[in-house]
Amino acid sequence: MRTGMLALAVGLLALRFLPELPPGGWLFAGAVFGLMCLPFRSYPLAFFLFGLCWACLSAQSALDARLAPELDGRTLWLEGQVSGLPERDDGVVRFQLEDATARRAQLPQRLRLSWYGGPPLHAGERWRLAVTLKRGRGLVNPQAFDYEAWLLAQRIGATGTVKRGERLSAAVGPAAWRDALRQRLLAVDAFDRQGAIAALVLGDDSGLSRADWRLLQDTGTVHLMVISGQHVALLAALVYALVAGLARLGLWPRVLPWLPSACLLAFSAALGYGVLAGFEVPVRRACVMIAMVLLWRLRFRHLGVWLPWLLSLNVVLLAEPLASLQAGFWLSFAAVAVLAWVFAGRLGAWSWWRSWGRAQWTMAIGLLPMLLALGLPVSASGPLANLIAVPWVSFISVPLALLGTLALPLFGLGDGLLWLAGGSLELLFRLLAGIAAWLPAWSAPALPWWAVVLGALGAALLLAPSGVPLRGLGLALLLPMLCPPTPTPPVSRVAVTVLDVGQGLSVLLRTRNHAMLYDAGPRYGEFDIGERVVLPSLRALGVSRLDLMLISHADSDHAGGALAVQHGLAVGRVLSGEASALAPELQAAPCVDDAQWSWDGVRFTTWRWREAPEGNPASCVLLVEANGERLLLTGDIDAAAERALLNAKRAVQADWLLAPHHGSRSSSSAVFLKTVRPRAVLVSRGNHNAFGHPHPQVLARYRALGVAIHDSVEEGALQLELGAHGGIHGLRSEPRFWREK
Structure with a gap:
């Protein structure tokens, strides 16, 4: 039996590593062949094929349910019901819409929407909305968060931005009750830790700040502030231990067998906690694992500890094969496996x-x-932090939060318990802050x-x-x-990576012994691309220090992530075309016209229009030459700045050109392109951006000159080795079955 279950698990897990899904005919043939193996007792092969075919069929169903390509970028009126708990952050309301329908189009059943400046929304409400729909295309960078895989795993068929809307009906049902409870929890006086209490009770982590998340990440305690398997298992264990203790003391009714009662009540408690938390995928996974463990404890202890683990794995994957696309799935089952490996079968009591x-x-x-x-x-401090934080949260914060929530109808009692829960969390966060300052988290290269x-x-x-x-x-x-x-380029060559940062710019340049960042990506309110994309990508590429960070100019789409990069990495110096307009903490020096230096046989030259007004024309331009091959990085210069650069009589011919101002209509003039004579242009921009970059007229100029166009939206992060006189590689071309082509 174990062999067959293991083969089934391998087949289900194989989905995660497929570059593309096999055609339906192959899946049908595989299923038929699996059936043919059963009479010959080839159970492992049969179960493997069943698992693989089921996982592929489920994944194909999710892919087919995504937004049709012809609707990408269109604005439609649609109707649907708000599901989950809407989040409000910096004036933006983000929520999911279920059962979406439109009169003239077939829509995915689940959408993830953003409403800038939108009104308060509540779970369970039904709305009629004008939405600009988008296919789920995420940023593709070295070892960064895969947004497209996350969307598919959540079976979200499209994203969108709400333009207008009207509420059709008020909130109803359990979702409305959970939303009302969240509002009640957020209104209590709890040392400003109401968001953490809501996270522990309802699984709603939107009340945690970015500083809270960084602290939890640095100490390896993220799993404590969202309802995970640990919280659900703890409640089940407490109920089980209570019944077992009463039975041992002779206080349990003899007419009820204590072991079946303990297992049933423990699972009921776990299930009730899961429903309170919205019964999301991690909670469902935890409930399945708890059910298997309790069933094993009740009837099958003689079969060993690995049977419930393997059975839970298969049940979770059969119910949702796309769970293997999420990191939490791997970590939760790996954690249980590690504990089983360490503690099962050891002799003697500890x-x-x-x-x-x-x-x-x-x-x-x-x-x-x-x-x-x-x-x-x-987190290097994770073992110490968890040694303190796990029992603290498990036996103090969570019980106080749950008891306080249950006691809210009792005047004053619930608020008092929640106040104590908030105080315990405030003390914990202060303790974690001290540990994090001593040993922050470490990110390894890919x-x-x-x-x-x-x-x-x-x-x-x-x-x-x-x-x-x-x-x-x-x-x-x-x-x-x-x-x-960590691979490094040879002498006289530069490894160039144009990161996929949406509507912004960030380019990493690495020579044999040096690293430089040209622009640091955008920041939109609390959403900092420098922190979320640029820093993780630099670390994945093995960069631990920047000799230079050159910020072309002060616009937020180029300079927004600079502070996050400087806080996360050692930076030798900062230059900018608008040094005085940047944050004082950066201590930026002005970009100097015709400054030159050499690193490892590679020559760098800067240029800035001295008479430039503020803004885009003041961008610091960088020319990089390696082994006779050239790259020209232009920031956001416009046609006037391009003319000034040509009038300066500089040698601007380049093999690779970064599209000035993301391909804006006001840049890439014909005379400039004819003088530079690039063989390829690199475009860094956001999908369906509000500025229409790159402009069709600019693209027409590139094509008329025979210039190859490499677009970050179409190809993801762009990588080339300057000085090798070779081609370019877009990370989106790496095969992933869930990735938009």
Whole structure:
């Protein structure tokens, strides 16, 4: 049985690694072949094929349910019901719309919408909305968050921006009740920790600030502030322990067998907590795992601890094969597997404090390969922080928050308990802040697959029982993962990466021993591309220090992420075409006309229009030459600045040209392009941006001159090696079955 279940799990998990889905005919043939294997007792092969075919069919169904290409960018009137708990951040309301319908178009059943300056929305309301719809196209960068995979895993068929709307009916049903409860929780006096209380009770993390998230990430305690398997399992364990304790003391009714009662009540408590939290995918996954563990405890303990783990894995994936696209799925099952590997089958009893301490450091080692493989930061302070924070949240904050929520109808009692819960969370966050300042999180460069495999084997060896030979070899196997090889370009060459930052610009230039960032991406209110995209991409590419950050000018789409980059990495110096207009913390020096320097055989030259007015024409232009091949980075200069550059009699001929001002109509003049004579132009812009970049007339000029166009929207982050006289690589071309082509 275990072999068949393992084969089924492998087939279901294989979906995550497919570059593209097989055609329907192949899936049908695979299913038929699996059936033919059953009479010959080839159960592993049959179960593997069943799992793979079911996962592919489910994924294809989700792909087919996405917004039709002809509706991409169109504005339609549609109707639907608000689901989940809407979020309001910096004047923007973000929410999901279920059962969306339109008169003249077939729409996905689930949409994720944003309403800038929109009115308060509540779960359960029904609205008629004018929405500009978009296909779910995310930013594609080295080891960054894959928004398209997340959308597909949530079965969200499209995103959109609301232009107008009218409410058709008031909120009704359980969703409306949860929304009203959230508003009540956010209104209590709880040391300004109402958002954290709502996260623990309802699974709504929108009340946590960016500073809170950074703190939780640095200390490896993110799992504590959202309803995860740990919270649901804790409540189930407390109920089970209560019934078991009453039975041991002889206080449980003898007419009710205590073990079945304990299992039933524990699962009921977990299920009730899950419903309160909205029964999202992580909570459903936790409830399935708890059900399997309780069933194992009730009837199947003789079969060992790995059976419920494997059965839970298969049940979760059969119910939702796309769960394997989410990092939380891998981490939750890996965490349980690590604990089972460490504690199952050990001889002798351990004291509770020894078991608790061992659980923390073994989890840190056991999950390390998974965290690095998923491109997630690793908290060096995680074991210490969790050693304190897990029992604190589990036995103080969560019980107070749940009891306070239940007692809200009782005048004063519920508010008092929630006040205590907020105080406990405030003390915890202050303690975590001290730990984070001592040991912040660490992000490793992107790892080759062999380093991950060796690291996983090394972690398994280190955590094996003491009698297993060659345990010390595990540490050596971990080293390639902790100190991965970082490729660097040869002398006289530059590794150029035009990051996919939406409507903005950020270009990384790396020579043999130096690194430079040209612009740092945009920032929109609290949404900082520098923090969320640029920094993780730099770390994934092995950059730990910037010798220079050159901000072309002060517009937010170029300079918005600069502070986040400076806070996250050591930066030698900062230059800018509008140094005085940047944040004083950057300590930027002005870009000097005709400044030149050389790094590792690569020559850099800057230019700035001295008579330029403020804004785009003041952009600092950078010319990079490596082994006879040239790249011209132009910022947002317009046609007037282009004429000034040509009049300066500089050698501006370049093989690669960054499209001035994202391809704006006011730039890329014909005389400028004929003088530069690029063989390719690089366009950095946002999908369906409000400015219409790049302009059709500009694209026509490029094509008339035979210039190849490489667009970040179509190709993702763009990578080339200047000096090799080769081609360019767009990360979107890397095969992923869920990725928009």
